[in-house]
Amino acid sequence: MTDARLIDGNLFSAKLRETLALHVQDMRDRHHVIPGLAVVLVGEDPASQVYVRTKHKRTVEAGMKSFMHTLPADTPEREVLTLIEGLNDDPEVHGILVQLPLPKHIDSQKVIEAIDPSKDVDGFHPINVGRLAAGIDAMVPCTPLGSLMLLKDVLGKLGGLDAVVVGRSNIVGKPMAQLLIKESCTVTVAHSQTKNLPEVVRRADIVVAAVGRPEMIRGDWLKPGCTVIDVGINRIELPDGTKKLVGDVAFAEAVKVAGAITPVPGGVGPMTIACLLRNTLVACARLHHLDVPEV
């Protein structure tokens, strides 16, 4: 049996960002509008700092404006809310992203609900969550949106396929399930309390793993030929002390059974930022009543 096809998220996201850059150029030329993304970082979490820097870089590369707001870890909640109110009113800002997690003294839900839903490019505001669940035009969270793009690229139409989403987080698992229901998959949401998880996973034509547990899903849990989207990014230490990034799926085993699989890194990861830029472009078009590019 041949190994699974590797789903190249680096390549796909690079092409997507090129397409977005062309749309940005066009919007600037024809309408004198430049999409702008504001990123708010509170505190000095090293992983968050890396993410935020990459977002800034990609935003600028796509020809968009990037507004970085870095606040000290002890910033009072009230100040964060005031900053967001300002960004809501700023005509140069079309997308607002607050880097999570926030320091413990700040109520994340309150901050998320303070963002103007039309600028909520992370898709976490209850209005956008609700619109997605109701099947109305919404800002869709970036990681599930990127995962769906990869699935459609590999499989074409998804209607009638059996999909299992392992994990029920608000950021990935639940919106992913909504998107797959909308695509007419038969969708099962599995999680830590699921009995016979291997058996549940083995039924699926599409497996989306989003649990945050290194290599939990084994090769012999998979239906031969299925498509695997591995959302997990886990840093593990090998016996010799070196560190390594692995997904939620045991890749070396899975690649021998699946029909197609995303590697970690280089699979879903790069799609998230590309979809953030995509959402910013869409938000900008809607706010300026321009045609929304189909990307």
Added chain:
Amino acid sequence: MTDARLIDGNLFSAKLRETLALHVQDMRDRHHVIPGLAVVLVGEDPASQVYVRTKHKRTVEAGMKSFMHTLPADTPEREVLTLIEGLNDDPEVHGILVQLPLPKHIDSQKVIEAIDPSKDVDGFHPINVGRLAAGIDAMVPCTPLGSLMLLKDVLGKLGGLDAVVVGRSNIVGKPMAQLLIKESCTVTVAHSQTKNLPEVVRRADIVVAAVGRPEMIRGDWLKPGCTVIDVGINRIELPDGTKKLVGDVAFAEAVKVAGAITPVPGGVGPMTIACLLRNTLVACARLHHLDVPEV
């Protein structure tokens, strides 16, 4: 084998309405507050008129105030929206229900989004849909809420059980799936494009049928001993010309296989209105910053 236990929605809802009436009495005595429900009916659809009359009767019986607004079928959308704005501002009104379907010239989604989310006792406003999906306190749609109450009454804790929801409507299927995920069931959403539906249904400890197709789900699709919640209410004509209400499940067959099943009528149906009153009581308590009764 003995027949399935019948889940008596008439009895359960009557008890629930008694409990609600006691809370209403208490709220009136201790806080001089009377929960009020406003129902808006546009047009003369006979089924809607029956529902609305029953809602009015049950509201008054529970000791709540009932405000009926019946408008002619050709009422302009603008007038409906103005009426809702008035109800949003009316301190005597704690719950607002717009009877669906609305006449075709009125945009239902626009009307639903015009209702103050804190008075949205149907739970259809995107904010409430999103809060439910995010697992935050929300107004939960009445039919799935009533179905969940019956399930908990029969089964106790639901964690780890395999549940199948057949149907993916915004009113029943999708919110039902959210509620069951929150209860830690492994939830599969099936629908018209599902392949091998009998096999999917046969895996389930809990089957919720909400497709609106008379007796579609057969007895031999069920796992012996499972619990069946039949949300369907279909009016069919028998060969002799008489009319009869049936569910989405072939009851005569299913009752011989299931462990427990809701009849139609007398199962889920009466729970819907009881949950509407429950949501009105909860909305009233929240709006007046009183303790929210746990019902």
